[in-house]
C-alpha cells in the first residue's frame with residue numbers, strides 16, 4: 612500500500628526551494644522573505660527601501676505574493692524595477708507563497724542584474740513561516756497597532772525570522788501599546804532575533820534597516 616503523500620509534497624517543496632537557492636547563490640542575489648499580518652506595512656516599506664538601496668548603487672526586484680489582485684505590484688511600478696506578481700488563487704488560494712510559485716516567478720527575472728530580491732509574502736502571521744522558499748534572510752514586520760501579545764500568540768513566525776521590524780513607530784503617541792513589552796515578547800519567542808523599530812512614514816529606523824540589508828549581503832548565506 613502506498614501512503615506517504617504529505618511527505619512527498621513537503622519534500623517536493625524543499626527541493627524546489629533548494630533549486631531556487633542554488634540560482635540565487637549562483638548570481639550573488641541576496642533574497643529577503645518579508646512576512647507579516649495583512650497591512651503591517653510590507654509594501655510601504657519596500658516603497659521606501661528600494662530607492663534607498665538604489666541611491667547606494669544597488670538594484671532590486673520584487674516578487675509580490677497575494678492571494679489575488681495586482682494592487683501591490685501596481686504600487687511598486689513607479690519604482691521602475693522588475694516586479695513579478697505571484698497569485699495563489701489559480702492554484703487553490705494558499706495563504707502563503709510556495710517555492711514552486713517563486714520558481715515560476717524567477718523565469719521572469721534576470722537575476723544577473725539584481726542585487727536584492729525581496730519576496731513580499733502573503734499577509735498572514737502563521738502559514739508563511741512554515742515554508743522555505745530558498746531565501747537568505749527572513750524578516751517579520753510587526754506593526755504597533757497589532758498589540759504586544761502577538762509574538763506570544765503566533766510564536767513560530769518570530770522563531771523563524773532573523774529580524775523583526777517593529778513598524779508604524781510614528782503611531783506610538785496615539786496608541787496605548789507598550790513598545791518595550793512588545794520587544795520583550797518578541798525576544799521571549801526568539802532570543803537571537805534582531806529587533807528594529809521603524810516608520811516607513813517618517814523614515815525612523817530606515818538607515819539601520821538598510822545597513823542590516825547591506826551587512827546581510829556581505830555575510831550572504
Ligand SMILES: Nc1nc2c(ncn2[C@@H]2O[C@H](COP(=O)(O)OP(=O)(O)OP(=O)(O)O)[C@@H](O)[C@H]2O)c(=O)[nH]1
Nearest residue numbers: 648649650651652653654655734779781810811812
Ligand atoms: N502611520 C503609518 N502608516 C503606515 C506605515 N507603513 C504603512 N502604513 C499604512 O498601513 C497600511 C497598510 O500598508 P501596506 O504597505 O499596504 O501593508 P502590507 O503589509 O503590504 O499589506 P498586505 O500586503 O495587504 O498584507 C497603509 O494604509 C499604509 O499607508 C507607517 O510607517 N506609519
Ligand SMILES: [Mg+2]
Nearest residue numbers: 653654683731
Ligand atoms: Mg502589501
